[in-house]
Amino acid sequence: xxxxxxxxxxxxxxxxxxxxxxxxxxxxxxxxxxxxxxxxxxxxxxxxxxxxxxxxxxxxxxxxxxxxxxxxxxxxxxxxxxxxxxxxxxxxxxxxxxxxxxxxxxxxxxxxxxxxxxxxxxxxxxxxxxxxxxxxxxxxxxxxx
Amino acid sequence: xxxxxxxxxxxxxxxxxxxxxxxxxxxxxxxxxxxxxxxxxxxxxxxxxxxxxxxxxxxxxxxxxxxxxxxxxxxxxxxxxxxxxxxxxxxxxxxxxxxxxxxxxxxxxxxxxxxxxxxxxxxxxxxxxxxxxxxxxxxxxxxxx
Numbered sequence: 001x002x003x004x005x006x007x008x009x010x011x012x013x014x015x016x017x018x019x020x021x022x023x024x025x026x027x028x029x030x031x032x033x034x035x036x037x038x039x040x041x042x043x044x045x046x047x048x049x050x051x052x053x054x055x056x057x058x059x060x061x062x063x064x065x066x067x068x069x070x071x072x073x074x075x076x077x078x079x080x081x082x083x084x085x086x087x088x089x090x091x092x093x094x095x096x097x098x099x100x101x102x103x104x105x106x107x108x109x110x111x112x113x114x115x116x117x118x119x120x121x122x123x124x125x126x127x128x129x130x131x132x133x134x135x136x137x138x139x140x141x142x143x144x145x
Numbered sequence: 146x147x148x149x150x151x152x153x154x155x156x157x158x159x160x161x162x163x164x165x166x167x168x169x170x171x172x173x174x175x176x177x178x179x180x181x182x183x184x185x186x187x188x189x190x191x192x193x194x195x196x197x198x199x200x201x202x203x204x205x206x207x208x209x210x211x212x213x214x215x216x217x218x219x220x221x222x223x224x225x226x227x228x229x230x231x232x233x234x235x236x237x238x239x240x241x242x243x244x245x246x247x248x249x250x251x252x253x254x255x256x257x258x259x260x261x262x263x264x265x266x267x268x269x270x271x272x273x274x275x276x277x278x279x280x281x282x283x284x285x286x287x288x289x290x
Contacts, residue, residue, distance in 0.1 A: 001170045001230050004186035006220035006268075006281045008153060011212075025146045032286045041149035042187030042280040044273075054212045057256045057264045058242035065207040067156075067199045070215040070263065075151035085146050097203035111202045118215065119202045123151075128189075135187040136151045141177045 006043055008072065011050030011061075012116045018047045021115050024092040025085075041134055050116065064117050071111075073121040075130055079108040085122045086110040151188050153217065156195030156206075157261045163192045166260050169237040170230075186279055195261065209262050216256075218266040220275055224253040230267045231255040 012018040019029060019036045022045075029036040029047070036047040054061035076082055082100045089112040090096050097119070100110035109123035129137045157163040164174060164181045167190075174181040174192070181192040199206035221227055227245045234257040235241050242264070245255035254268035274282045 001172070001219065001233065001267075002221075002279050003172045003183060003190075004219070004279045005153060005188065005190060005217050006273075006275075006279075007218035007266075008150060009216045009218065011214040011216075027146070027148045030283065030286045037283050037286070038148055039283050043150065044281055044283050045148075045150060050214055053214075053216060056243075057212070057216060057266070059212040059264065061212055062210040064214055065210055067202070067204040067206055068213050068215050069156040069195055069198075069209055069261065070213050071154045071156075071198060071202060072150050073152035073154065074146060074149070076147075088146065098201075116214065119204070121152075121154075121202070122146075128151075130151075134147050134149045134151075136189055138175065138182050138184045138189050141175045141182070 004042075007046050008040075008043065009046040009048055009053060010114070010116065010118050011053040012047050013050060014115070015047060015049065017115050021092055021094070022047070025088060066117060068118055071119045071121055073123055075123050075125055075128060075136055077124065077130055079124050082108055082110055082122050082124050086112060089120075089122075149187075152191050153185075153188065154191040154193055154198060155259070155261065155263050156198040157192050158195060159260070160192060160194065162260050166237055166239070167192070170233060211262060213263055216264045216266055218268055220268050220270055220273060220281055222269065222275055224269050227253055227255055227267050227269050231257060234265075234267075 027038050029038040038045045051061050094112035098111035103109050107125035172183050174183045183190045196206050239257035243256035248254050252270035
């Protein structure tokens, strides 16, 4: 198994509501058969019915508990960009569960939840290199100290 | 907000168990302060205490329900590769919730759950281009009919 992720699919209650939320944040998606696909850098982010997604995995759908057990992060190049995106997400209807603030790892980040409660950390982490194309390269932690 | 994901963090009960699972699948991670980071193509996959991850998001941790509401996909180049990875995951202790089989979208895929119940679809989708480096490019769905 190669070390990569091809798609991340988020289960949603109301596809149009979720699509509108991500498009308000500036994303552009394509809808195909009640599924919305967003090219997201190297991979794709997908929105699909939570119920159908569970069934497709051979799992029983239960009501969201308020915590997925999964958090997506969107790293940016400055603290100002963190503030701007969290504000933008709030205007788009996101719930902000952690206001932007310095983090224990020496960065600066905030957390928003999308309409289905999927958590996004918007972070500036000076220890992680972000290339011009937005790709993230982990440091060699053993070399850093 | 740019259209990309920097990290996907999976909440785990037992960091060493989860790390061992992904390493058995051939991934190589770096552990830093009770967190394991895997470079995953353009982004990073991270394992961290489910309890700490929830608290870090300002959310209350509750017991996993059996369905995250999120599914990660790992796309590969052939149906044989799907079979091989699902077998490998099973040997590594994964629960297979959908055996490899043809899919409604004209591909071939199976689903496994990692030790914490995080779902992975291992898929061969002839409609999605996979570059030599493993990156996935969505087609222009409007052009495909």
